[in-house]
Amino acid sequence: xxxxxxxxxxxxxxxxxxxxxxxxxGGVWREFGERVVLRDVTMDVxxxxxxSVLGPNGAGKTTLLRILAxxxxxxxxxxSVLGATLPRDAWRVRGRITYLGHEPLLYRDLTGAENLxxxxxxxxxxxxxxxxIDHLLDSVRMSRRADELVRNLSxxxxxxxxxxxxxxxxxxxxxxxxxxxxxxxxxAELIEPVLGPEPxxxxxxxxxxxxxxxxxxxxxxxxxxxxxxxxxGPANGLSAGDARAxxxxxx
Amino acid sequence: MSAxxxxxxxxxxxxxxxxxxxxxxxxxxxxxTLQSVPAMALFAVTTFxxxxxxxxxxxxxxxxxxxxxxxxxxxxAIIAINRLFVAEREEGGFDAIRLAPVDATALLGAKAAALVxxxxxxxxxxVPVFALFFxxxxxxxxxxxxxxxxxxxxxxxxxxxxxxxxxxxxxxxLLVPLILLPLxxxxxxxxxxxxxxxxxxxxxxxxxxxxWLAVLAFYDMTFAAVGFAVxxxxxxx
Numbered sequence: 001x002x003x004x005x006x007x008x009x010x011x012x013x014x015x016x017x018x019x020x021x022x023x024x025x026g027g028v029w030r031e032f033g034e035r036v037v038l039r040d041v042t043m044d045v046x047x048x049x050x051x052s053v054l055g056p057n058g059a060g061k062t063t064l065l066r067i068l069a070x071x072x073x074x075x076x077x078x079x080s081v082l083g084a085t086l087p088r089d090a091w092r093v094r095g096r097i098t099y100l101g102h103e104p105l106l107y108r109d110l111t112g113a114e115n116l117x118x119x120x121x122x123x124x125x126x127x128x129x130x131x132x133i134d135h136l137l138d139s140v141r142m143s144r145r146a147d148e149l150v151r152n153l154s155x156x157x158x159x160x161x162x163x164x165x166x167x168x169x170x171x172x173x174x175x176x177x178x179x180x181x182x183x184x185x186x187x188a189e190l191i192e193p194v195l196g197p198e199p200x201x202x203x204x205x206x207x208x209x210x211x212x213x214x215x216x217x218x219x220x221x222x223x224x225x226x227x228x229x230x231x232x233g234p235a236n237g238l239s240a241g242d243a244r245a246x247x248x249x250x251x
Numbered sequence: 252m253s254a255x256x257x258x259x260x261x262x263x264x265x266x267x268x269x270x271x272x273x274x275x276x277x278x279x280x281x282x283x284t285l286q287s288v289p290a291m292a293l294f295a296v297t298t299f300x301x302x303x304x305x306x307x308x309x310x311x312x313x314x315x316x317x318x319x320x321x322x323x324x325x326x327x328a329i330i331a332i333n334r335l336f337v338a339e340r341e342e343g344g345f346d347a348i349r350l351a352p353v354d355a356t357a358l359l360g361a362k363a364a365a366l367v368x369x370x371x372x373x374x375x376x377x378v379p380v381f382a383l384f385f386x387x388x389x390x391x392x393x394x395x396x397x398x399x400x401x402x403x404x405x406x407x408x409x410x411x412x413x414x415x416x417x418x419x420x421x422x423x424x425l426l427v428p429l430i431l432l433p434l435x436x437x438x439x440x441x442x443x444x445x446x447x448x449x450x451x452x453x454x455x456x457x458x459x460x461x462x463w464l465a466v467l468a469f470y471d472m473t474f475a476a477v478g479f480a481v482x483x484x485x486x487x488x
Contacts (some may be wrong), residue, residue, distance in 0.1 A: 010382075025457065058431055069350065070350070071346055071349060071350070073487070091352070092352055094349070094351060094352045095350075095351060095352030097350070098350065099346070099350055101346075103342070103343040103346070104343065105342070105343035105344075105346055105347040105350075106342065106343070107276065107280065107336075107338055107342050107344065108338075108342055109280045109283050109284050110276065110279065110280065114279070118272055118276050119347065119351070120346065121268060121269070121271075121272035122269055122273075122347070122353055123351055123352065124265075124268065124352065173470065241433035
């Protein structure tokens with residue numbers, strides 16, 4: 001059932017044409033010691049499209065995202081992101097991608113605003129990104145709590161700050177690992193425009209929400225427990241029932 | 252609201268900018284939490300008290316004075332070295348820095364600078380206490396500052412490297428002293444050689460001090476060069 005696929009966004013009038021590829025995986029394997037976490041994953045993601053990655057716990061979704069984020073090397077296979085071959089040319093794409101994982105990548109003994117200024121400096125944003133930070137904090141309604149230490153904030157507030165951190169430098173490729181985790185429905189709605197589709201923005205989203213994945217994605221990569229590919233292709237080629245079957249009938 | 256130029260056209264943050272950002276972050280966190288320097292200072296003063304009663308001597312000079320001071324500074328430094336990368340490991344700092352378009356050596360430089368600052372603050376507290384407890388005359392203290400600066404640079408050059416290697420190990424608290432202390436033997440030999448002349452009974456003598464300072468400077472430069480050469484590879488998985 002696995003195949004390599006490249007499509008553009010559904011609402012793109014040029015959807016029939018093949019566009020530049022944002023991420024390419026060719027026969028990617030990843031092992032930790034004797035344990036195989038990813039098995040022969042092949043997938044192309046065109047620029048501007050959204051790929052949802054589905055699969056039960058232990059299917060290698062986070063590992064896949066960390067490989068694309070340049071944080072982990074594949075054990076075998078080819079990986080290319082925004083035209084750069086990984087891991088060799090990782091330096092070329094750092095700053096053009098972002099990774100929002102289970103850890104917010106925020107220092108608990110700094111305030112939210114201090115954390116964002118720190119990341120703005122690392123990314124070389126002009127004026128330490130002050131305007132951009134104000135805008136993002138306002139977008140996720142964290143302006144009034146921005147001067148509190150991160151350790152004193154709730155998990156949902158920290159996740160909102162992590163979303164700001166992730167898009168602060170206007171990355172071209174967003175690698176999002178369950179971005180709505182810890183968020184109540186209202187907060188989840190707040191972050192949608194911040195993490196949502198934009199021209200030229202490619203998104204790879206790990207989620208357990210099958211319905212949301214099928215609704216928002218152009219492509220689906222479904223991984224079985226053990227890291228083998230159950231489905232890799234257009235979202236409209238996979239039914240909700242088949243997607244749920246990957247979880248063994250759940251979730 | 253734009254963040255300026257498109258990321259693909261935006262210049263990489265210079266290593267100096269990233270270094271300053273990481274150093275400022277570390278100093279801010281230390282000032283806010285007081286996790287390293289107060290513990291180092293308390294350890295040093297307590298150790299001097301133990302030496303004072305353990306040796307049952309009211310004054311020290313020469314090699315013994317140098318040994319007491321340098322061993323205390325070295326073990327106090329281990330406290331800070333063990334904690335250098337705690338936030339990076341536990342709060343995702345390693346990933347955040349690797350995701351940014353900056354050289355890993357900015358992290359190395361920032362951590363080394365932070366450690367040197369912690370050690371200078373420690374010595375500003377510990378050396379006067381040492382002089383009060385053990386020295387008949389403080390005339391050897393001003394020239395000793397030069398030796399301590401070179402010791403601090405050596406501790407920083409090796410300490411950051413080893414702490415970074417150990418950071419992702421479960422046995423990191425054990426690994427740092429086990430690997431670091433043997434590497435620091437040359438620093439202790441050279442520093443003790445220089446210090447014992449400066450802390451000699453009857454006032455400082457400068458015989459052979461230049462030779463030991465040159466050894467210290469050579470050690471510092473060697474480990475700094477090794478760190479900058481290998482750190483990019485160390486930070487990758």
